[in-house]
Amino acid sequence: MLIIRNCNLINMAGIYEEKKDLVVEDGKILDICDNAVSKYNVGHVSIDACGNYVTPGFVEPHCQLGVKEQVFRFEGDDADESTDPILPQLRALDAINPADEGFQMALAGGVTTAVTCPGNANLIGGTCAAIKTAGHTVSELTMVPELAFHMCLTDGVRNTYSGKRAPKTRLASAALIREALIKAKNYHTLWKLAEEDPARKPPKFDMKLHSLMRVFDGMPVKFTVKRSHDITTAIRIAEEFGLNYTLEDCTEAWLIPDILKQHNAKCVVGPSYGAKSNENRYRDPIIGSVLEEHGITFAASTGHPGMNIELTAIHLTLMHKKGLASIAALEAATINAARFCGLDHRVGSLEPGKDADIVIWDGHPLDYYSSASTVLIEGKVVYQNKH
Numbered sequence: 001m002l003i004i005r006n007c008n009l010i011n012m013a014g015i016y017e018e019k020k021d022l023v024v025e026d027g028k029i030l031d032i033c034d035n036a037v038s039k040y041n042v043g044h045v046s047i048d049a050c051g052n053y054v055t056p057g058f059v060e061p062h063c064q065l066g067v068k069e070q071v072f073r074f075e076g077d078d079a080d081e082s083t084d085p086i087l088p089q090l091r092a093l094d095a096i097n098p099a100d101e102g103f104q105m106a107l108a109g110g111v112t113t114a115v116t117c118p119g120n121a122n123l124i125g126g127t128c129a130a131i132k133t134a135g136h137t138v139s140e141l142t143m144v145p146e147l148a149f150h151m152c153l154t155d156g157v158r159n160t161y162s163g164k165r166a167p168k169t170r171l172a173s174a175a176l177i178r179e180a181l182i183k184a185k186n187y188h189t190l191w192k193l194a195e196e197d198p199a200r201k202p203p204k205f206d207m208k209l210h211s212l213m214r215v216f217d218g219m220p221v222k223f224t225v226k227r228s229h230d231i232t233t234a235i236r237i238a239e240e241f242g243l244n245y246t247l248e249d250c251t252e253a254w255l256i257p258d259i260l261k262q263h264n265a266k267c268v269v270g271p272s273y274g275a276k277s278n279e280n281r282y283r284d285p286i287i288g289s290v291l292e293e294h295g296i297t298f299a300a301s302t303g304h305p306g307m308n309i310e311l312t313a314i315h316l317t318l319m320h321k322k323g324l325a326s327i328a329a330l331e332a333a334t335i336n337a338a339r340f341c342g343l344d345h346r347v348g349s350l351e352p353g354k355d356a357d358i359v360i361w362d363g364h365p366l367d368y369y370s371s372a373s374t375v376l377i378e379g380k381v382v383y384q385n386k387h
Contacts, residue, residue: 057112079119090126289323
């Protein structure tokens with residue numbers, strides 16, 4: 001049993017800046033109470049938080065951690081198989097390198113869970129994996145091997161294939177995704193009929209369609225989109241096929257909040273600052289406060305290594321400085337991110353029964369000068385700031 005005493009606790013489940021003790025057993029939160037040492041008077045290990053802020057570990061809902069390594073070397077960049085724009089059979093899981101420098105950066109930033117994805121070179125790039133950010137092997141890291149499909153409607157795809165093959169335009173991008181989904185839907189129908197009736201012959205096995213057909217069983221889809229008209233195209237395609245989807249990056253989401261609210265769209269925002277380009281011309285941390293003002297729940301992402309995952313708290317702080325409430329900022333990187341990824345039964349808040357993924361900060365998490373001083377994953381200390 002582990003007791004973390006004297007926490008200034010923000011548990012993302014109703015406790016906000018209250019002095020509490022956390023009790024951990026077998027990698028899970030066992031209890032949250034006022035005086036755990038008296039309540040649990042049996043042998044235990046104790047960590048004194050010394051009145052510092054304690055939060056759940058951050059959840060990074062969309063990145064290429066371990067797939068595109070922090071140092072941009074050719075041999076460490078496996079995010080984009082730019083040989084075919086439609087590759088649903090690929091799995092980010094198969095490219096994860098646990099030795100990527102990004103994992104240590106994630107821990108330094110208080111990030112304990114990440115969803116790592118294929119890159120933005122393909123319209124359908126394969127599946128994303130949910131992982132913890134500490135472990136020596138891929139099997140140790142993995143929470144969900146295939147969490148969601150990644151689809152992309154950005155300039156990255158057209159820049160990759162333009163002049164070589166489709167898509168050259170937004171017209172072709174949308175059409176190729178629709179074509180793949182229509183084929184997968186027909187394949188899914190025939191496959192399910194054959195499962196229900198052994199007398200029926202299943203369709204000829206097709207690895208692409210067999211993988212993609214899972215979206216018609218409810219497997220989530222992550223649409224990476226930046227411009228407002230691409231956001232609405234993603235919504236249109238998703239609703240046309242009844243997909244369980246989220247919108248990722250969402251650079252211009254703050255320009256169309258009414259549309260997002262009308263469609264009850266789930267937005268994963270970010271990074272909301274950084275390098276400018278035609279697609280990113282309206283990138284602004286004000287996005288958080290605008291979405292909050294319109295009652296749109298959102299999650300926050302760094303898109304690592306596009307933005308260093310160690311700067312997760314800084315990303316939240318910039319949105320807070322532009323008017324986003326502090327609790328909403330923290331929710332965006334914890335419970336909202338976990339909920340959007342279907343991981344909130346394990347992570348995103350500190351509650352009995354959930355994983356003991358805990359960060360002790362040396363100041364308020366949204367203070368520019370604060371750092372994660374101690375990070376625990378499933379009750380084990382995996383990072384300590386020596387400075």
